[in-house]
Amino acid sequence: MSSVVGSGRGAVTRRRLLQTGGGLAVAGIGAGALKLPFFDAPGAQQDPASCVAGDVSSSDSSLIISNWTGYIDPRKKEKGTFQQFEDSRQITVSYTDDVNDNAEFYAKVRNQLGACEPIDRDLIVLTDWMAARMISLGWIQPLDKAKVPNLHANLIAPLRGRQWDADLSYHAPWQSGLTGIAYNAAQVGEVRSFDELLHRADLKGRVTLLSEMRDTMAFVLKVQGADPDDFTPEEWENAIEELRKVVSDGQIRSFVGNDYLNDLAAGNVVACEAWSGDVIQATFENPDIKWVVPEEGLALWSDNMLVPNLATHQANAEAWIDYYYEPEVAAKLAAWVNYICPVDGARQAMEKVDASLVDNPLIFPDEQVLAETFDFMPLDDRQSQEYEREWANVTGG
Amino acid sequence: MAETTRRKGRVGYLLILPGGLWLLLFFAFPFYSLVATSLYDPSGSDFRGYEMSYAFGNYVDVIRDYWQPMLRSLLYGATATFFCLVLGYVLAYAIAFKSGRWKVLLLVLVIAPFFTSFLIRTLSWKLLLADDGFVVDTLQFVHILGADDRLLATPFAVVAGLTYNFLPFMVLPLFASLDKIDYRLIEASGDLYANPVRAFFKVTWPLSLPGVVSGTLLTFIPAVGDFINAEILGNTNTRMIGNVIQSLFTDANDYPAAGALSVILMLMILAMVIVYVRRAGTEELL
Amino acid sequence: MSQAAEIDPAAQLDAAYDGLRLAGLTKSFAAFTAVDDLDLDVPRGSFFALLGPSGCGKTTTLRMVAGLDSPTSGTITLAGQDITRSKPYQRPVNTVFQSYALFPHLDIFENVAFGLRRRKQRDVETQVADMLDLVELGSQARKRPAQLSGGQQQRVALARALINKPEVLLLDEPLGALDLKLRRSMQIELKRIQTEVGLTFIHVTHDQEEAMTMADTVAVMNKGLIEQMGAPAELYENPRSTFVANFLGQSNLIAGTITSRASDVVTVDMHGITVSVPTGRTHTDGDAGWVGIRPEKVLIGEPGEELDAPGNTIPGGVVTDVSFVGVSTQYLVRMPWGQELQVFQQNTGRVRMFRVGESVELSWRPEYAFVLDQSQDASAGAQQVGVDG
Incomplete structure (x- = not known):
């Protein structure tokens, strides 16, 4: 699937064309909703500490990512961020843009994650409120701080200290x-x-x-x-x-x-x-x-990278996160997708990538604007x- | 002799097996699960789990909350089915009796919209009915529409979209019925003093009733449950029951309510179909 | 064509002719002409048969009378009214279709009532009941056509057309789908009904026996033209063309040369044997002709035997085939000039049977023979007998 529609830079829209998935979900409501007919159905909450798969990153240098459509610079391009990641880290990435809608993606993985079964993905990208919900359901693995130093060093201030994961234990914003x-x-x-x-x-x-x-x-x-x-x-x-x-x-x-x-x-x-x-x-x-x-x-708001339970390439996923928090990489990505770049230092790096975008307030808003932004309070279920x-x-x- | 009969009987059962299993797996079980879901305690959630409390109150709640979109769905579905019937009958009649060697080509054209996605087809109606589009401009020019009136995001657009999207489901069974009619019967009615109008209502129309019945069912049932047309072409006051079920399921994660609404929708359609088929008396026609 | 002589010239002049008149009727399709400049008068109240092989144009003629096809040229008048361009539903003409074309969604009663209801007639109930009684289907009124046998369906089709009391009732091979026995009884039935109601029936068929049994007048049609028209016996006994001679029954046709024409009798030299034929039965102007004689009119006997046939005796035959069929014995006899003639001998019990190889003599009475134009194909119409159409 092409991530580029039309001639311009970046993608048509991050929220994809339509919520077809919603229709499928409705069709599958009976089969998918709950497991034991006419008996109580247990809650879907899991303990991430016990729902862990062995990390095979050292022996198997691959990584499976699910992201939104049109949310990355062209993957085929040799100088692009994606190729450079694969080349420099010697990791083969299987990248799918199959996230179309937060609720729909939730419906898709709910039965597996709720029962501590693998969803065969190492990294998924979801918006704040859905990330918060999945974290509180215990479906998300904590990130190893030592392996994502760039995240902790470079995340812009307004995105820090979110109520649902204040110390960045579980999530890393992809774009905002x-x-x-x-x-x-x-x-x-x-x-x-x-x-x-x-x-x-x-x-x-x-x-x-x-x-x-x-x-x-x-x-x-x-x-x-x-x-x-x-x-x-x-x-x-x-x-x-x-x-x-x-x-x-x-x-x-x-x-x-x-x-x-x-x-x-x-x-x-x-x-x-x-x-x-x-x-x-x-x-x-x-x-x-x-x-x-x-x-x-x-x-x-942000769309956040999360490592789901039973992911088998967590270390590779962390390498990916850390890589995209390098300012030059973040600048290249931002130049393509046109969303707000969550990485400090990317604005300076952008001068070399595309000087015309350095002062674009929709990619690098000024501090004043960001300081006055608001978020939506986390809700319990x-x-x-x-x-x-x-x-x-x-x-x- | 007796041996072969018995073997034939057994072969008959074997033939039912694959379809039967398929239905069991993909209809009976999901339906059972759907009914079960609809009876869970409404206080359940993914965090706390769902308690089976045979909460028939879910049905009362959703009827109270959503009777409007439910009625609206039936109304839109019926209206779209009516327009499909009128347009589809004329089209099917022309293809069956008047098209000569173009018959196959015309049939292909009828199903041609299926070659593109349902979504794309519906989206294209947005362009067609756009406020500054030529349809609206033309209608405003001839004063059918006022200067501030619009077509998009109105019930008209939703019904028009439904009519357009389900028309082939009407045309194909109608064509099959009409094409089967022995033209000599129409000649015979002319010979027996029926002018063309009478011949149509006394011979062609009754003989095409099986197609009318299956066509209206094939159109009405999916049209009532459709949510794409209302989503794309409608506004906040044209939401259909399919939209409600979808948002209850995916956005509110209120599975019991979504389940109860789905069951009600199914039962309602089932009841209407039974009454309809009985009244149309299709068994006698076949 | 020959049928022109059949039309009463007085009737032609009379605009108020009360029967059905087709004048110069032609129907051409892209590739061929189905009906070619046809002139035909059907007297009111007659049972008229249009007989011919399949593709001869008889059904097309019928459809034009019904208004289901429109003629390329020519006119159709009924009781003095020109109906050439009127719509089928405006004509006082009804059809019994070959396939019956009963309405499958209506019961027998409503099928029969169809025409009355369209014309908003009163006492539909009584009329239909009477009609169903006439065709002996009174007890089947509330059944659907599919629940009836072929013969019953046929009677419904007849009743449905008949109840409208049309000026002309058209029957398109109405018995074609029935088995032989049913056919025979329906033939009698149809004839009875026609006599009772006194309407004009035009019956299209390819079955010469059926045509002859039922009709008062038979028109033999071939390649879009009427070959000959007349009462069945007249057509059979005195055919005017080889087509009619062969299509209606069987004929022996022997080549001969006319040697003299007298006012009452014509003498023909037939391979050295002189035979005489009445002048009124000689249908050729030239000298070369076919001498025709029906097989059952030929007598067979031992050489020199005195046969009851003062007239033409043909010696020198040898029996080559004998078929015993019960009521008669059919012989094939090779004549000295090599032709095999057919002879049907009635099994009266008073004559003996001959065996293959025996020498025999044939004879016939002159008044049974006929002479046809030798330019016509001697086998015309023969191969088409019995071909369904």
């Missing part, structure tokens, strides 16, 4: 992104805040929001004056009620996970909640599309289930 607003300047006047998205009359019916609950609710909470990093159930209720009202007023055209910038470019939509990496690509093609840092601030369901009810009419 900002959630903000994009609008089509040819169709509508400047949109400055999320509040306007939800309430401005001239945007009515021509706004899309992202379909991932945390992306959108973080902003709705902000608009309501709550802190998405730490909110109470009452604040949640207020926020979801506010959204319900906005939806029933017909302000929102739809909740989307993909393809939303095509609607923006085509004029079907005049403003939308958007991910930074997607917007870069779109502005190259259509200068009318503008990226906005909303008055409420930006949400900062009960909250998560309840909130997701309420979210589904509001967005699903």
Whole structure:
């Protein structure tokens, strides 16, 4: 599968075209959901300490990775980061871009990881909240600090100290992104805040929001004056009620996970909640599309590398992580994928790679912007289930 | 003589075996598991596990919460099936009786959309119905649509997408039925004072009923359960039951609720099919 | 063509002719002409048979009368009305189809009622019941066609057409699918019904026996043209062409030369033997002709034996084949000029049987013989007998 669609740099979208996988998951709901019909089903929690496979990295120099589509520079290119890793570390990497959607990937591996069975992958890449959930389910192996020195040395400050894995024991951000607003300047006047998205009359019916609950609710909470990093159930209720009202007023055209910038470019939509990496690509093609840092601030998120239980090449996986935290490698990668580079020093290294990108705020945002970003509070499973369901009810009419 | 009969009987059972096993493995067992899932205690989660408490209340809850998308799915499915029938009948009739040597080519064209992915086909409707697209522009120009009206992200777009995507499922059985009709019967009805309109309603239509029944079933059943069209072409108020099940399953991880909704959907469709087939009286036609 | 003489010139002039009249009817398909400039009058109330081998154009003619095919040229008039271009459902004409074409989704009653309902007739119930009684299917009214036997289906097809009391009832090989025994009884049945209802029946068939049994008038059709038309006995006894002579029964055709023509009798030299034939049975203008005689009209006897045939005696035959078929014995007799003639002798019990190799003499009465044009193929129509079509 080609990671490049179209002529530009980077990929079309990190969230792939569509959630076909969701359909498959629905089809498989009966077979896949739970194991023992008409008996209780045990929890899926595991202890990573006991669910370990022997590491065969020293004898078998291979590595199996699952990542999102279009999330790496061309693997065939000799000077590319991928070839250079294989050559310098003498490790053969089997790289698949089969992560399309966090929830869908969860459904895919749930039965195996929940029963301490191998998923035949050494490294997987998932967004913060899903990484947090998998870590708390005990499905993820801790990383050996000694083997990933670059991670600990070079990770940018705003991504450190996340509530769900404060000391980077389990995860290493692959790329980061900002959630903000994009609008089509040819169709509508400047949109400055999320509040306007939800309430401005001239945007009515021509706004899309992202379909991932945390992306959108973080902003709705902000608009309501709550802190998405730490909110109470009452604040949640207020926020979801506010959204319900906005939806029933017909302000929102739809909740989307993909393809939303095509609607923006085509004029079907005049403003939308958007991910930074997607917007870069779109502005190259259509200068009318503008990226906005909303008055409420930006949400900062990462897609994180994780080593699942029973991975057999953990040392190789750690070598990979450490390699991508070298600033030159990180710069090369960032120059291609256009997301926010999580590696300190990459900005300096970028001068040699592509000087035009050094000052691009969507790859290297200034400290001020990053310092004001927010994240979504980790939810326990009960909250998560309840909130997701309420979210589904509001967005699903 | 008796020996061969018995052996024939045994061969009959052997022939049922592969299909039977297949169904057992890929239908009966998953369905059993689905029903079981739908009865787990709603407090369960992947962290705590699921307790089998025969929670029939799950069914009450999902009906209370999701009766709207459920009704909407039936409505959209039925509307799309109706349009498929009208469009498909005309098309199948033309292919069966009027196409001459183009018959095979036309049939290939009917199934040609299957050569591309369902998703791509549905996405292309987004372009077709775009707010600045020529369809909307034309309709606005002739004042069928107002200046601020749109087609995309409306129920119209969802039903149009369903109609388009399931049309071949209607055309093929209709064609098979119509093509089988002995043209001499239509001549005979003309000979017996039926003008072409009467001949159609008294002879062609009743003889094509088996195709009408199987075509409407093949269209209605998947259309009601579809979620791709609503996802791509709809808005927040056009979500169908398939979308709800999908988001309950993959996003909310609420397996009992998703399971209960799936079972209800299946039973509802099953009941409608039984009533429909009974009323259409297909057994007598065959 | 010869049939022109059959049409009453007075009828031709009469625009109010009350029968069915086809005038100059032609149907051409891309590659061939199925019906070629056909003129035909079918008198009202007659049982008319259109007889011919498959592909002779008889079914196409029928379909044009029904309105299912439209003629390339020519006109069709029924009781003085031009119906050439009217739609099938506008014509007072009904058809019993070869395949019956019963509506499989309707029961027998509704099949029969179909035409009445389309014309919004009253007392459908009574009429259908009466009709079903006529064809003896009263007890089967609520069955589906597939539940009936072939003969019963045939009767339904007949009832369904007949109930409309059409000006003309067309029957397209209606008995073709039935076995021999059923065929015989249906032939009688059809004839009975026609006599009872008094409608015009046009019966298309390739079966000469069927045509002769049932029809008052038979038209023999060949290659899109009518070869000869008339009452069955007249056609059989006095055929005008080798095709008719062979297609209707069997004929011995012996080459001969006409030596003299008198007002009442023609003399023919037949391989040195002189035979006489009535002038009215001589259908050639030239001198070369075929002397025709039906096998059952030929008498066989020992040389010199006095046969009951004052007239033509042909000596010098040798028996080459004997077939005993019960009611008769069929002989093949080689004549001095090498031709084998067929002779059917009735088993009256008063004559003895001959054996192969015996010398015999043949004779026939002059009034049974006929003379045909020698330019016609002596075997025309012969090979087509019995070919289904």
